[in-house]
Amino acid sequence: xxxxxxxxxxxxxxxxxxxxxxxxxxxxxxxxxxxxxxxxxxxxxxxxxxxxxxxxxxxxxxxxxxxxxxxxxxxxxxxxxxxxxxxxxxxxxxxxxxxxxxxxxxxxxxxxxxxxxxxxxxxxxxxxxxxxxxxxxxxxxxxxxxxxxxxxxxxxxxxxxxxxxxxxxxxxxxxxxxxxxxxxxxxxxxxxxxxxxxxxxxxxxxxxxxxxxxxxxxxxxxxxxxxxxxxxxxxxxxxxxxxxxxxxxxxxxxxxxxxxxxxxxxxxxxxxxxxxxxxxxxxxxxxxxxxxxxxxxxxxxxxxxxxxxxxxxxxxxxxxxxxxxxxxxxxxxxxxxxxxxxxxxxxxxxxxxxxxxxx
Amino acid sequence: xxxxxxxxxxxxxxxxxxxxxxxxxxxxxxxxxxxxxxxxxxxxxxxxxxxxxxxxxxxxxxxxxxxxxxxxxxxxxxxxxxxxxxxxxxxxxxxxxxxxxxxxxxxxxxxxxxxxxxxxxxxxxxxxxxxxxxxxxxxxxxxxxxxxxxxxxxxxxxxxxxxxxxxxxxxxxxxxxxxxxxxxxxxxxxxxxxxxxxxxxxxxxxxxxxxxxxxxxxxxxxxxxxxxxxxxxxxxxxxxxxxxxxxxxxxxxxxxxxxxxxxxxxxxxxxxxxxxxxxxxxxxxxxxxxxxxxxxxxxxxxxxxxxxxxxxxxxxxxxxxxxxxxxxxxxxxxxxxxxxxxxxxxxxxxxxxxxxxxx
Numbered sequence: 001x002x003x004x005x006x007x008x009x010x011x012x013x014x015x016x017x018x019x020x021x022x023x024x025x026x027x028x029x030x031x032x033x034x035x036x037x038x039x040x041x042x043x044x045x046x047x048x049x050x051x052x053x054x055x056x057x058x059x060x061x062x063x064x065x066x067x068x069x070x071x072x073x074x075x076x077x078x079x080x081x082x083x084x085x086x087x088x089x090x091x092x093x094x095x096x097x098x099x100x101x102x103x104x105x106x107x108x109x110x111x112x113x114x115x116x117x118x119x120x121x122x123x124x125x126x127x128x129x130x131x132x133x134x135x136x137x138x139x140x141x142x143x144x145x146x147x148x149x150x151x152x153x154x155x156x157x158x159x160x161x162x163x164x165x166x167x168x169x170x171x172x173x174x175x176x177x178x179x180x181x182x183x184x185x186x187x188x189x190x191x192x193x194x195x196x197x198x199x200x201x202x203x204x205x206x207x208x209x210x211x212x213x214x215x216x217x218x219x220x221x222x223x224x225x226x227x228x229x230x231x232x233x234x235x236x237x238x239x240x241x242x243x244x245x246x247x248x249x250x251x252x253x254x255x256x257x258x259x260x261x262x263x264x265x266x267x268x269x270x271x272x273x274x275x276x277x278x279x280x281x282x283x284x285x286x287x288x289x290x291x292x293x294x295x296x297x298x299x300x301x302x303x304x305x306x307x308x309x310x311x312x313x314x315x316x317x318x319x320x321x322x323x324x325x326x327x328x329x330x331x332x333x334x335x336x337x338x339x340x341x342x343x344x345x346x347x348x349x350x351x352x353x354x355x356x357x358x359x
Numbered sequence: 360x361x362x363x364x365x366x367x368x369x370x371x372x373x374x375x376x377x378x379x380x381x382x383x384x385x386x387x388x389x390x391x392x393x394x395x396x397x398x399x400x401x402x403x404x405x406x407x408x409x410x411x412x413x414x415x416x417x418x419x420x421x422x423x424x425x426x427x428x429x430x431x432x433x434x435x436x437x438x439x440x441x442x443x444x445x446x447x448x449x450x451x452x453x454x455x456x457x458x459x460x461x462x463x464x465x466x467x468x469x470x471x472x473x474x475x476x477x478x479x480x481x482x483x484x485x486x487x488x489x490x491x492x493x494x495x496x497x498x499x500x501x502x503x504x505x506x507x508x509x510x511x512x513x514x515x516x517x518x519x520x521x522x523x524x525x526x527x528x529x530x531x532x533x534x535x536x537x538x539x540x541x542x543x544x545x546x547x548x549x550x551x552x553x554x555x556x557x558x559x560x561x562x563x564x565x566x567x568x569x570x571x572x573x574x575x576x577x578x579x580x581x582x583x584x585x586x587x588x589x590x591x592x593x594x595x596x597x598x599x600x601x602x603x604x605x606x607x608x609x610x611x612x613x614x615x616x617x618x619x620x621x622x623x624x625x626x627x628x629x630x631x632x633x634x635x636x637x638x639x640x641x642x643x644x645x646x647x648x649x650x651x652x653x654x655x656x657x658x659x660x661x662x663x664x665x666x667x668x669x670x671x672x673x674x675x676x677x678x679x680x681x682x683x684x685x686x687x688x689x690x691x692x693x694x695x696x697x698x699x700x701x702x703x704x705x706x707x708x709x710x711x712x713x714x715x716x717x718x
Binding site for chain 1: 380383385388390393396397398399400401402403404405407409410411412413414415416418419420422423424425426427428431433435436437438439440441442443444445
C-alpha cells in the first residue's frame with residue numbers, strides 16, 4: 001500500500017477526529033477507496049476503537065434511485081439508529097465515474113434528501129469529517145492522470161496542520177471583527193453583505209480534509225448585488241457553469257447558467273431557505289493550486305471566495321441570532337486571482353489573491 | 360450485468376425474504392460482490408424498500424484484527440442499533456482470497472465473536488438470508504475457473520424452489536416421526552443419537568441460498584460413538600482435514616485432525632456447549648454435485664450428512680425442551696455416497712446416497 005494512504009488515515013483518525021478506544025466509528029466509503037478503508041481499520045484497531053463501514057456506492061445508488069418511486073422514500077430507521085449510536089463519522093469520497101448518477105431525476109435526489117434529513121441532522125451533531133480518496137473518476141474530472149491526482153490529493157491532505165491553522169487565524173480575526181463585506185471581481189461580481197455579530201471560523205483539520213479556509217455566515221436579508229461564479233459546480237453528476245445570481249434583501253431574485261438551468265432552478269426551489277446564503281468562505285490552502293471540479297478541494301483553493309446557498313453553518317451563529325435554514329448547502333466559487341478584491345468595512349483585505357497580512 | 364445476477368437478487372428479495380415497501384433491509388457484502396449489490400438495490404427500489412449496505416471486507420477486517428488488542432473488543436453499539444432497527448438482513452459471501460484472515464490469531468476471532476454475540480442474537484430474530492457471490496477466491500478454492508464456478512453457483516441458487524421443497528418434505532417427515540438415528544460410513548463412522556420429540560425442518564429457500572437440506576437437532580447427552588468427517592472444513596482461513604470426534608454422553612471426549620489440531624481444540628474450548636452437537640443435517644440439493652470448500656454449498660450436497668458442534672437451531676426445539684447452547688455453530692460433513700447408511704429406528708432410510716422414498 002502507498003505509505004501516504006496510512007498517513008491520510010492517521011490524519012483523519014488522530015488529527016481530525018482524535019479517536020480513542022471508547023469510540024464507535026462509522027466509516028462511509030465507496031468500494032474504490034478500499035485501500036483507505038483498510039488503513040483506517042488498522043489505525044482504529046491500534047487505538048482499540050470500533051468501526052462499522054457503510055458501503056456508499058454510486059452505481060448501486062443509481063440503480064436504487066431509478067427503480068424507486070420518489071413517493072416511497074421515508075426515513076431509513078436502521079441508518080438513523082446506527083448514526084445515533086455513533087461517536088465519530090468518517091465519510092470518504094471517491095468515484096470511478098463522477099457522472100454515475102447523471103441519469104437520475106433531480107426530483108428523486110431531492111425527495112431522498114428530504115426523507116434523510118434526520119440522518120443528516122444527527123450526523124452533524126457527531127464528530128465528523130469528509131475526505132477524498134484519489135479515484136480514477138475524480139482524476140479524470142480533474143483532467144489529471146490517477147497518479148498525478150494522487151500526488152495532488154496527498155499534498156493537500158498530508159501536511160502540517162498546525163502551521164496552516166496559524167496562517168488562517170489572521171483572516172479569521174478579520175472576519176470576527178468585521179461587519180460589512182464587499183466582494184468585487186471584474187465587472188460581473190459586486191456583492192455586499194453584513195457579517196456583524198457572526199463568528200469567524202478556522203477550518204484547519206476538523207470536518208473537512210483537506211481543510212483550508214476561513215469562513216463565516218452572512219446575516220439573512222443583508223445580501224445585495226450580483227455575483228458570477230466563474231468556477232463550475234458539479235451537482236448530481238451534471239456541470240453547472242457560469243451560474244449568476246442577483247440578490248435583493250438577501251434572496252435570489254434572478255438567476256442564470258450556461259446550461260442545466262432546470263437543475264439550478266430545482267436547487268433554488270428545494271425549500272424556503274434555498275434562495276438565501278448560509279456561508280461566506282475564503283480559500284487559503286495553497287497546496288490546492290488547481291481547480292479539480294471537487295468542492296471539497298476547490299473551495300479551499302488559494303485566491304478564491306465561495307458562497308453557499310442554503311443552510312447556515314451553526315458554529316458561526318451566536319445563540320439567539322437568526323440565520324438561514326434549508327435542507328441544502330450548495331457551495332459556489334468565485335475566482336479572486338485577477339482584477340478582484342475583498343473589502344471589510346471599507347478596507348481592502350485581499351487584492352488579486354494577496355492578503356493584507358502578507359504584504 | 361450477467362442476467363443471472365438479477366435472478367439471484369430476485370430469489371433473495373422475493374422468494375427468500377418476501378420484501379415489501381415497509382422493510383428496512385440491511386445488506387452485508389464484500390466489495391467483490393458489487394454486481395449483486397447493484398442488482399439488490401434495483402429490486403429493493405422496485406419494491407419501495409429501504410436498503411443500508413454494510414461493507415464486510417476481509418482485508419480490512421484482517422488489518423483491524425491484527426492491530427486490535429483482543430481485550431479491547433466490546434459490543435459495537437452502532438452495529439447493534441442498526442440491526443435492531445432492521446426488518447431483513449441479506450448477507451453475501453464472496454472473497455478474492457479465502458485465506459485473507461489466515462494470519463489472525465484464533466483467540467482474536469473468538470474474542471470478537473463473543474463481543475458481538477448480541478448482534479448475532481438480534482440478527483437471527485429478523486428475517487435473514489446468507490448467500491454467495493461467485494468471486495475468484497471462492498472459485499480458486501473450489502479448483503474451478505471463475506466462469507465455471509459462476510455456472511455452479513447460479514445452478515444451485517436460481518432454481519424451482521417449490522419442487523425442491525416437495526422432494527425434501529419426504530425426508531423431513533422421517534425426521535419428524537423418528538426417535539433414534541444411526542449414521543454409519545465405512546469403518547470410521549458409527550454414531551447414534553436421539554432426535555425424539557425434536558422437529559424436522561425443511562430448508563428450501565429461507566435463511567440459506569442455496570438451500571437444500573432436511574435437518575433436526577439431537578437431544579443433548581444422547582450422542583454416542585465415533586465420526587470421521589472426510590470432507591475438509593475451512594475455518595478462519597485454514598483447512599481442517601480428517602477431523603475425528605469421539606462422543607460419550609453427548610460430549611466430545613477425544614478428537615484429532617490431520618493438521619491444525621490447535622484450531623480444532625480452540626473451537627472445542629470456546630465455551631461449555633462447544634463440545635456437543637446442535638444439528639443433524641441431510642444434504643439434498645443435487646445441483647450441488649461437487650465439493651467446493653464452502654459450507655453454505657457443501658452441507659446441501661447430495662449424498663452427505665453434516666453435524667454441527669455448538670448452538671442448536673431453535674426452530675427444531677419444541678418449547679420446554681432442552682437443547683445445546685453455545686456461541687459457535689460449526690458444521691462438518693460426512694460423505695455418504697459409498698459404504699454408508701442412515702438408519703432411523705432400525706430402518707435404513709438412505710443407503711449409499713439413495714433415499715428409501717426414491718427406490
